[in-house]
Amino acid sequence: MQKITPSQHNLDRLLDAKIGTSFDTSVNPDVLAQLLADKRSLNTRRAYERDVVQFFKFMTGKEVTPDLVLEFLHLERTQAVSVVLKYKASLIQKGLKEATVNRRLAAIKSLVSMGRKIGVCVYGLEDVSGEKVQKYRDTTGIDVDAFKRVLAVCDRSTVQGSRDYALLRLLWGNALRRNEISQLNIGDFDPDAKTLRILGKGQGTQREVIDLAEGTVEAITQWVSARGDALDDTPLFTSLDYAKPGHRLTGDGIRKIVVKLCSKAGIKKTMSPHRIRHSAITAALDATDGNVRKVQKLSRHRQLDTLMIYDDNRGKDQAEVSNLLDEMIF
Known part of the structure; x- marks a missing residue:
């Protein structure tokens, strides 16, 4: 009978260890909170939260909640794209500038992206394009x-x-x-x-x-x-x-x-x-x-x-x- 060395014993023990027992793998159902926690800048967190709240308030007439966010993230891809396109059309109709429209869309896209990362959303918003913006059109100041x-x-x-x-x-x-x-x-x-x-x-x-x-x-x-x-x-x-x-x-x-x-x-x-x-x-x-x-x-x-x-x-x-x-x- 072949003698088992200490190193072989340790290797077998490690291979038999249960996977994931030392890590918290539970999914936070509050996707918006997860998104905001992922941003270092306080200003960025405030802007994203404000834009997401405005989106849900305008499209549903309700205050944003974790359950309402999940309801949106659980839509079919075509449904979700349709909702966001309607929101974009409303922003344009209000006469908002291109950069403002893009910023608000970016917040929604980031929310969807975070949902995909943590496994509560299966679609993306690649079909929702932003407005073309000419950067630094006016760089004039004073002499x-x-x-x-x-x-x-x-x-x-x-x-x-x-x-x-x-x-x-x-x-x-x-x-x-x-x-x-x-x-x-x-x-x-x-x-x-x-x-x-x-x-x-x-x-x-x-x-x-x-x-x-x-x-x-x-x-x-x-x-x-x-x-x-x-x-x-x-x-x-x-x-x-x-x-x-x-x-x-x-x-x-x-x-x-x-x-x-x-x-x-x-x-x-x-x-x-x-x-x-x-x-x-x-x-x-x-x-x-x-x-x-x-x-x-x-x-x-x-x-x-x-x-x-x-x-x-x-x-x-x-x-x-x-x-x-x-x-x-x-």
């Missing part, structure tokens, strides 16, 4: 002189003026997005190294370090000094109103500050933090003679084609050719 007027509105002798000035310097000098600024903490700012750790768009929890110009470092340092002592894990930019003093300044709060300052400076164009970002990127392309690869380091666009749109819009090539044609017929 350097106009932005200087906005900066001049800030009274840097006050705490609020110091904060607003530092915000504007970041929006212009580093072309930051409002949510990137909103999520900054004191500890992310290193005045000695002249750097800032930001949570970039689509980066999850992975922060990246960007360099700051001398003027921006000085502006942020003055603001931090003016607001008083703060711990590293406290917000870099805070609210100064009576309702929520010391609270983290939200993206919408930053937008309201920009709108107010630009209006006070006499800027007639509708402004926003992203419009200042557009302005900074366009100015950077002008300053570098259209060096899109260098400016990409500033804008942090993943695709170079996006910056090419900025460069094309900056060049006014279509207007130039139209003027040439116009001159031919005089």
